[in-house]
Amino acid sequence: MSDDNSHNLLYFESPSMRGLYECMEDWQNTYHKRLLSVSIQQDAGNFCCIALTNAMEVLIRDIVSQHYAHVDGLGRLQVYADPRKMYE
Secondary structure, eight states, X not given: OOSOTTOOEEEEEESSHHHHHHHHHHHHHHHOOOEEEEEEEEETTEEEXXXXXXXXXXXXXXXXXXXXXXXXXXXXXEEESSGGGGGO
């Protein structure tokens, strides 16, 4: 997996819960990334997990000047007085 942070959705599947855990642990050891959220369900006799990784998008707010800085997954930084402008 590349360092492209525009995709943060993962899918894991195993016939056993232990196997699912090992698959997810192997992924973390390989890519050195944390899972932000996981949902585990059984489907057709398998344990399935949809997981979200840490997105690199960050919103920073300067309390003194009331400006916002947005750092996206490509490392670009932009400063806004109105945070709604960041998503236009």
